[in-house]
Amino acid sequence: MNPDCGALLTDLYQLTMLQGYWQHGMHETAVFEFFVRKLPPHRNFLIAAGLEQAIVYLEDLAFSSAELEWLRQTQRFQPEFLCWLEKMRFTGDVNAMPEGTVFFADEPILQVIAPLPEAQFVETRLINLLNFQTTIASKAARSVLVARNKLLVDFGLRRAQGADAGLMAARATYIAGFSGTSTVLAGQRFKVPIYGTMAHSFVQAHADEMTAFARFADANPGNVVLLIDTYNTEAAAEKVVRLAPQLKQRGIVIRAVRIDSGDLGSHARKVRQILDSGGLGDVHIFASGNLDEYKLRDLIEVGAPIDGFGVGTRLDTSSDAPYLDCAYKLQEYGGRPCGKRSEGKTTWPGRKQVYRTLDGAGCMTGDVLALHDEREEGEPLVHPVLCGGKRLHASIPLSASCDRAARQLEQLPERLRKLDQAAQPFKVKISPGLQSLALAVDEQSRWSG
Amino acid sequence: MNPDCGALLTDLYQLTMLQGYWQHGMHETAVFEFFVRKLPPHRNFLIAAGLEQAIVYLEDLAFSSAELEWLRQTQRFQPEFLCWLEKMRFTGDVNAMPEGTVFFADEPILQVIAPLPEAQFVETRLINLLNFQTTIASKAARSVLVARNKLLVDFGLRRAQGADAGLMAARATYIAGFSGTSTVLAGQRFKVPIYGTMAHSFVQAHADEMTAFARFADANPGNVVLLIDTYNTEAAAEKVVRLAPQLKQRGIVIRAVRIDSGDLGSHARKVRQILDSGGLGDVHIFASGNLDEYKLRDLIEVGAPIDGFGVGTRLDTSSDAPYLDCAYKLQEYGGRPCGKRSEGKTTWPGRKQVYRTLDGAGCMTGDVLALHDEREEGEPLVHPVLCGGKRLHASIPLSASCDRAARQLEQLPERLRKLDQAAQPFKVKISPGLQSLALAVDEQSRWSG
Numbered sequence: 001m002n003p004d005c006g007a008l009l010t011d012l013y014q015l016t017m018l019q020g021y022w023q024h025g026m027h028e029t030a031v032f033e034f035f036v037r038k039l040p041p042h043r044n045f046l047i048a049a050g051l052e053q054a055i056v057y058l059e060d061l062a063f064s065s066a067e068l069e070w071l072r073q074t075q076r077f078q079p080e081f082l083c084w085l086e087k088m089r090f091t092g093d094v095n096a097m098p099e100g101t102v103f104f105a106d107e108p109i110l111q112v113i114a115p116l117p118e119a120q121f122v123e124t125r126l127i128n129l130l131n132f133q134t135t136i137a138s139k140a141a142r143s144v145l146v147a148r149n150k151l152l153v154d155f156g157l158r159r160a161q162g163a164d165a166g167l168m169a170a171r172a173t174y175i176a177g178f179s180g181t182s183t184v185l186a187g188q189r190f191k192v193p194i195y196g197t198m199a200h201s202f203v204q205a206h207a208d209e210m211t212a213f214a215r216f217a218d219a220n221p222g223n224v225v226l227l228i229d230t231y232n233t234e235a236a237a238e239k240v241v242r243l244a245p246q247l248k249q250r251g252i253v254i255r256a257v258r259i260d261s262g263d264l265g266s267h268a269r270k271v272r273q274i275l276d277s278g279g280l281g282d283v284h285i286f287a288s289g290n291l292d293e294y295k296l297r298d299l300i301e302v303g304a305p306i307d308g309f310g311v312g313t314r315l316d317t318s319s320d321a322p323y324l325d326c327a328y329k330l331q332e333y334g335g336r337p338c339g340k341r342s343e344g345k346t347t348w349p350g351r352k353q354v355y356r357t358l359d360g361a362g363c364m365t366g367d368v369l370a371l372h373d374e375r376e377e378g379e380p381l382v383h384p385v386l387c388g389g390k391r392l393h394a395s396i397p398l399s400a401s402c403d404r405a406a407r408q409l410e411q412l413p414e415r416l417r418k419l420d421q422a423a424q425p426f427k428v429k430i431s432p433g434l435q436s437l438a439l440a441v442d443e444q445s446r447w448s449g
Numbered sequence: 450m451n452p453d454c455g456a457l458l459t460d461l462y463q464l465t466m467l468q469g470y471w472q473h474g475m476h477e478t479a480v481f482e483f484f485v486r487k488l489p490p491h492r493n494f495l496i497a498a499g500l501e502q503a504i505v506y507l508e509d510l511a512f513s514s515a516e517l518e519w520l521r522q523t524q525r526f527q528p529e530f531l532c533w534l535e536k537m538r539f540t541g542d543v544n545a546m547p548e549g550t551v552f553f554a555d556e557p558i559l560q561v562i563a564p565l566p567e568a569q570f571v572e573t574r575l576i577n578l579l580n581f582q583t584t585i586a587s588k589a590a591r592s593v594l595v596a597r598n599k600l601l602v603d604f605g606l607r608r609a610q611g612a613d614a615g616l617m618a619a620r621a622t623y624i625a626g627f628s629g630t631s632t633v634l635a636g637q638r639f640k641v642p643i644y645g646t647m648a649h650s651f652v653q654a655h656a657d658e659m660t661a662f663a664r665f666a667d668a669n670p671g672n673v674v675l676l677i678d679t680y681n682t683e684a685a686a687e688k689v690v691r692l693a694p695q696l697k698q699r700g701i702v703i704r705a706v707r708i709d710s711g712d713l714g715s716h717a718r719k720v721r722q723i724l725d726s727g728g729l730g731d732v733h734i735f736a737s738g739n740l741d742e743y744k745l746r747d748l749i750e751v752g753a754p755i756d757g758f759g760v761g762t763r764l765d766t767s768s769d770a771p772y773l774d775c776a777y778k779l780q781e782y783g784g785r786p787c788g789k790r791s792e793g794k795t796t797w798p799g800r801k802q803v804y805r806t807l808d809g810a811g812c813m814t815g816d817v818l819a820l821h822d823e824r825e826e827g828e829p830l831v832h833p834v835l836c837g838g839k840r841l842h843a844s845i846p847l848s849a850s851c852d853r854a855a856r857q858l859e860q861l862p863e864r865l866r867k868l869d870q871a872a873q874p875f876k877v878k879i880s881p882g883l884q885s886l887a888l889a890v891d892e893q894s895r896w897s898g
Contacts, residue, residue, distance in 0.1 A: 016672065019668045215469050218469075
């Protein structure tokens with residue numbers, strides 16, 4: 001998906017601005033930071049994701065001759081500018097929070113330090129990459145927190161917002177702690193474990209349900225999960241009980257049944273009883289159908305005997321908060337700190353670092369947003385990832401990001417682990433140095449304005 | 450974006466089901482239909498979009514040897530099944546509503562008639578393609594209806610849910626009546642007109658705003674749109690007035706100013722007055738920043754002197770309704786009509802057509818959902834697009850879809866053109882034949898269950 005988007009997957013204004021920078025020789029070093037201005041409602045924290053794709057984008061950035069030819073015929077650009085653009089590569093440094101890091105409003109999760117045109121140009125696609133996976137990992141973490149010890153599988157591809165969204169949602173939900181996905185391509189590309197059974201159409205294509213179950217089991221003997229809600233859920237569970245001994249004779253074990261409609265908790269209880277009475281205590285119950293973290297919480301709170309959940313559309317679109325109020329902002333140019341003072345959009349200027357402290361029990365106590373050359377107490381969260389346009393480390397295995405997310409979710413204060421908005425949000429302090437700089441930049445921008 | 454997703458961008462269960470169909474020789478003709486069960490809240494109609502990408506997907510469907518090798522090593526599939534999969538192509542027929550068609554709940558916008566395994570396999574990606582572009586075109590049409598005669602530009606790429614979403618949102622919003630997009634790739638791929646100016650960072654990278662404006666104008670003399678809200682919007686408008694005569698001497702005309710923050714209506718009024726007093730009555734005012742159709746309506750209702758709008762994040766994510774309650778359902782197999790009777794998800798069985806009637810003034814009066822071989826009054830909306838896996842017509846120019854959408858929006862009853870939910874929804878009648886079939890299928894499924 002990513003490699004073929006090419007350099008034209010950007011906003012036109014990046015190119016018109018670059019023509020301005022180029023014409024006036026503005027190639028000094030710029031520092032841009034990506035951060036979230038404000039957490040969405042019902043989010044007490046976010047989880048950084050998408051960095052790997054951002055790194056690949058930066059390393060591979062180059063205009064093809066077909067792209068340059070297309071730009072030429074728009075007649076918007078000077079030929080010498082396009083010659084310069086042909087040679088442009090990303091040669092800068094990047095610091096970032098590793099994927100799976102829990103973070104909060106105003107904290108930079110990515111910092112680009114590069115000649116102004118390069119740092120500017122990559123804005124659109126970097127936001128596009130980081131916004132989406134971070135949105136989805138943050139949404140998925142909520143299901144993970146409420147459904148610990150349950151199997152959680154991403155089922156969202158079909159109603160994800162496009163191909164890329166479906167694929168990357170599988171990756172982001174896995175980072176956040178999902179067990180896997182139904183998206184086959186995510187298995188191939190990212191080694192995310194894949195899960196899948198049957199649709200209602202499989203049952204309907206057969207003259208009767210029993211035949212459909214038997215045929216599915218014969219064709220997929222290692223993965224027998226039967227969908228039991230096409231006609232009557234409990235009647236189908238009885239059929240599963242009758243089918244099990246026949247399959248056993250052929251050496252086939254039924255692993256689970258899936259319920260995809262109706263009152264999932266009520267059906268699960270009845271089905272559990274039918275299965276148990278029929279000697280199928282080992283057959284798991286898997287539920288799906290319009291699920292999200294709230295429904296998971298409700299089902300778990302009432303003790304529904306469900307062993308795993310397929311979570312789809314609302315997860316992959318993060319339907320209650322489908323985007324982040326995020327920005328990629330110029331913080332410094334040619335050594336001069338910058339601050340944007342537009343109404344309602346004020347941000348902290350300068351090049352920054354984030355320090356995090358834990359208490360004795362390993363629970364997060366607070367972050368400090370500081371200038372990059374201040375030293376505050378705690379662990380710095382922003383680390384070098386690219387130097388001179390090249391990766392500092394080999395591509396990090398996804399499992400490391402999963403482990404980091406799991407560890408950091410453990411470190412979250414209890415009040416932030418709830419689905420509802422915490423009355424007392426996580427404390428992010430502003431360092432003395434950053435406070436002074438903000439005042440100075442305010443003063444300066446009064447004169448620029 | 451699309452061509453390279455390959456055949457693995459699907460749910461695993463498509464492959465496990467296909468192994469079942471293959472093993473038991475279930476290759477008879479199946480009919481599947483894609484439709485929306487229920488319109489989202491605040492939608493009185495939808496606009497079909499994404500068909501062109503669906504056709505390309507079906508025409509190109511084939512497993513590569515790398516994909517087959519990857520499937521082999523998962524050890525989930527029989528070698529003979531994978532040999533069969535290697536030869537599988539889409540050989541069926543497809544009927545559909547052309548892109549830009551207004552449609553309603555329960556109406557099929559795509560109908561696939563093909564051997565069961567082929568018709569089944571394409572489910573996930575077809576939903577993925579049609580759901581997203583239809584969601585976005587339907588959202589965009591609302592802005593078009595409230596902001597007639599204004600320039601509307603899609604600005605959403607950066608916070609769209611991935612690369613594909615950003616690109617396809619540009620296409621879908623254009624179909625619905627937007628003037629263009631900031632997404633350069635949509636210009637190259639789909640000939641959507643592209644728009645773009647400067648970001649706040651361009652202004653901030655300069656020591657002062659006046660220099661930034663002058664340099665941008667010099668570098669982009671044919672497209673001078675100046676962003677005036679980095680520091681103080683009205684002060685910047687005064688600078689524009691002072692700069693204009695200097696630029697004029699160099700033969701450069703300022704086309705517009707852009708305001709991206711604060712109270713857009715209030716700023717626009719003050720800026721309009723400053724520009725008019727300064728002899729710049731021809732300079733347009735363009736507004737952007739957290740806009741959607743509701744904010745557009747508010748600004749237009751108070752008569753804000755804004756000539757065009759950049760609409761971004763909320764449009765490209767359709768943030769108030771980020772997905773459709775849509776399905777791709779088996780309606781017939783081997784000549785036998787199917788109906789899915791799961792709780793809360795009952796649908797109309799059989800292979801269908803939709804007929805639409807207009808009154809004397811060309812206003813839509815009602816649709817009839819009928820069986821495909823019934824003849825009802827009105828114009829049939831579902832037309833053949835693929836036959837035997839091949840396109841019946843050359844790729845339709847996007848402008849034809851734009852024209853269709855514009856025409857159909859004109860035909861919408863007044864009550865459906867409002868942003869609020871119409872008290873009286875559009876009338877979709879069920880034909881006598883379809884009603885009888887539904888009863889018969891209900892009866893039959895009671896026995897299958």
